Amino acid sequence: AQLGGKATVAAGFAIGIERLVLMLEELQLIPEQVKRPVDVYVLAVGAELSELSLQVAAAIRTACPSAGIVSHCGGGKYNSQVKRAFAAGARYAVVLEASAEGEPPGNAKLRILDDSGDTQAMAIEAIPAEIQKLLCEPSE
Structure with missing residues (x-):
């Protein structure tokens, strides 16, 4: 079949990415x-907080380079993001929520992702130090 215009020379290839991953494993x-x-899943409830969530994730990485950090940038409701955090196997979730007035939050919630679901509110600036204390300092 011809789509119109002059014939164009082309070359291509295909690779099964799943097979490549299996081979690498x-x-x-x-x-x-x-x-x-x-270790830590940073989620932002509200699209306007995506940039802030990346900044928080970067600050956590700086404070605790050995920690595995995921920053959720896909939007969505709180419950769906928490489900993704559980599915990723995260130990903690940092929850950023916009205020009712739409202003950026000054506080965030640090939630333990286990059956207890313990949550503590704290200043966003304190989150990296708290994560460092929980994950990067040797327990005595």
């Missing part, structure tokens, strides 16, 4: 940092 060529578990 079998050959043990997947780097450890890719297989690292998720």
Whole structure:
């Protein structure tokens, strides 16, 4: 079939990405940092907080470089984001929620992702230090 215009020379190829991943796993060529578990899942309730969530995730990475951090940038409701955090195997969730007036929050919630679901509110600036204390300092 012809779509019109002059004939154009082309070349291409296809690869099954799933097969490639299976091959890399079998050959043990997947780097450890890719297989690292998720320790902290940063979620933002409200699209206007996406940039802030990236800043919080970067601050946590700086404070605790060994921690696995995921910043949810896809939007969505609180419950669906928490489900994703559980599915990712995260130990903690940092929850950023816009105020009723639409202003950026000064506080965030740090939620333990276990059966207890314990949550504590704290200043956003205090989150990296708290994560560092929980994940990066040796327990005595």
